[in-house]
Amino acid sequence: MLNKEQIAQRIAHELRNGMYVNLGIGIPTLVANYVPEGMTIVLQSENGLLGMGPFPFDGEEDPDLINAGKQTITTIPGSVFFDSAMSFGMIRAGKVDLTVLGAMEVADNGDIANWKIPGKMVKGMGGAMDLVASAKNIIVAMQHCSRDGKSKLLSSCSLPITGLACVKKVVSDLGVFDIDHRGFVLLERAPGISVETIVNATEGRLHVPDQVPEMTF
Amino acid sequence: MLNKEQIAQRIAHELRNGMYVNLGIGIPTLVANYVPEGMTIVLQSENGLLGMGPFPFDGEEDPDLINAGKQTITTIPGSVFFDSAMSFGMIRAGKVDLTVLGAMEVADNGDIANWKIPGKMVKGMGGAMDLVASAKNIIVAMQHCSRDGKSKLLSSCSLPITGLACVKKVVSDLGVFDIDHRGFVLLERAPGISVETIVNATEGRLHVPDQVPEMTF
């Protein structure tokens, strides 16, 4: 099984030079650590920044400069600040090439649930509903199963959904999956994970091609 | 009868300290020359400027700095530039306190026609339709009659209209008129002009109060 860093590392394979990318809170944020040498990508933070840089050195934090996770960050040459309407304007207009999000559940038609667990505290959707409704290309980083072993790749979401039929690809701790009319399409297995393990861990429709390579890093 | 300068001078009486004002091309532009001493008004030019200053000195023209009439102008302390969407956004949101426009015809319900004469060349409405549809307070500066003596204060416009029921006040060469449910309400006569002259020159409904003072400057 992949750990969080490995999930992020595998997602980084999907990056292409020149992409504008929005990384959600959690595992998606780690993807920034695995941008291939020599490749330029520009990170969008929906609170109003294009060109997000690394964390500041200790003592150089600027309270006016944070990312969407409210972490202190820095700029890089070419960074731009803008207001929240323009930020979601460029998201809505499809200018962000790739969005990486966490999820609680994904359905085999691409529905995603990642904002609310009824009965528990409701923190709010933040920008997640805007992102999933508008992004051209959404990759979900997630655990394949809950702690009690229930599949989170489902035939339909049980939690309140964030957006309809929007997820294009899932990278879980067990494998990599496209989502198309066949449901989850198994592209790669995590090292040491069998197809049978993945079949058993997936409640939604799963298409298994004849050849399913083990992923490489 | 008032000349153009006097029409502008009379309209300047409507200015109040701190107003944001949009002045149309022609007579309205002249109003800026009669802002009372000690009063501050801020001129909005819909091509993207708040705080329009006077014409530049000869030799100091800046081709990047023009007003909506495409004339070279200057800025003043406190001026701001913005794009055309924000410019019409502030107009549409009612932030401009007073709009002064020319007109070919005004109807006694406040309809205005000032953009097109069918069969002749059509130059376009520019920002006029936006202004008349949104301005809180519209004053029209106009000639009372055409050159062949026909009234331009009508029961209904004969030319293609620019906006519906929007004009609040008319200053013509013959007098000053409010527009309300009674039609044109004669407030002031131009010096030496009789009520009878105004009645005869006005095709639309005209309400004449018992007392109609002659205007003063």
Next chain:
Amino acid sequence: MNKVVQNAQEAIFDIQDGMTLMLGGFGLCGIPENLIEALVNKGLKNLTCISNNAGVDDFGIGLMLQGKQVKKMISSYVGENAEFERQLLSGELEVELIPQGTLATRCMAAGYGMPAVFTPAGVGTEVAHGKETRVFNGKTYLMEHAFDSDFALVKAWKGDTQGNLIFRATARNFNPLMAMAGKITIVEVEELLPAGELDPDQIHTPGIYVHRIFQGLNYEKRIEQRTVKPRQD
């Protein structure tokens, strides 16, 4: 044209119980600290607050929640605040959660005189309940209405006596949008300058949108998530 007031207390003199307020900021970044303090001191009640977040327990809008001044929050994310959670679960506080881009765009719509806008955010979710939907080019959108608020409370970096504003870094966020959207817009700035001191090409909010402005005091600018990397040396 006298927009300058002395301080936050004077600026909010006519805000009353039960009104609807917009408050700028994202998390604790770019919040109107002086104005919030004045609202707390004045003890206003039954306020409806439109703000992306609700502060933390002991700072920002959290201070107003401590004083039970807020009847309803309209926000996109409220997860940093235990007192908030308590009041919500006890039914003392109403909350309307809306997508962050919808929040921003409804502010912009108000400032641009657009009564409604279309966004795909929330289609098919509980956010869509009771809202009109419409299909354009095969994609479904929700119709969302411009916000209608009594006051907008905004924090800018620099401002001038005509109300022109410049924001700094990501402290911009919702501030310029709310500045445009308030029926009355009150702005606190770190530095208040005479008109003419700001470059006309670089003003984010034209003064036509601003009704009152003052220079704020004692900015704390608390950081919510201090993330740093170690120095190499």
Next chain:
Amino acid sequence: MNKVVQNAQEAIFDIQDGMTLMLGGFGLCGIPENLIEALVNKGLKNLTCISNNAGVDDFGIGLMLQGKQVKKMISSYVGENAEFERQLLSGELEVELIPQGTLATRCMAAGYGMPAVFTPAGVGTEVAHGKETRVFNGKTYLMEHAFDSDFALVKAWKGDTQGNLIFRATARNFNPLMAMAGKITIVEVEELLPAGELDPDQIHTPGIYVHRIFQGLNYEKRIEQRTVKPRQD
């Protein structure tokens, strides 16, 4: 991420006959002079041009009219151009006149992913023919759709290699709106700088909206209405 091209000719290599182009500028102020020249030299035909104005007889879009390159103009005001009038009256040229604020807002809508917006401009006039109307709070609005254009041709003052743009004075006008609205956006700048040379707080158009950028040459910046006051001395 290589957005920099050498010149206008290279920048327009894939613009073809019959396409829809947006061109920035208000009158002759802030027009993309180099790109217009390249369009003229390339001799493209049957273009639909969305631009507030149509230039004058011998400058700006007027040059494209001289070459009979334009099939249709979508503008708010076209009164400065005799050749334009001739082609319009002879039926060679189609013209759609729309209110200036509607033109601006339809550009912004495209850049912000909003399929349609509401404006009161044109209600009850011939502009409203065939358009959906809707009443909000007792006031009638037209529903206007976002523009759909193949290319936006934009003139900025300064730009950087990532496509970030700053405009100057009223040469800003429609330029940043069209920059956001083009499927492909091409920008000519007076000064092209390395990324990092522009202040991130003061950029009008973020580079994410810009696909190609180059430093223009030989700006004429013709003045349409030279109005001056005499010197006192």
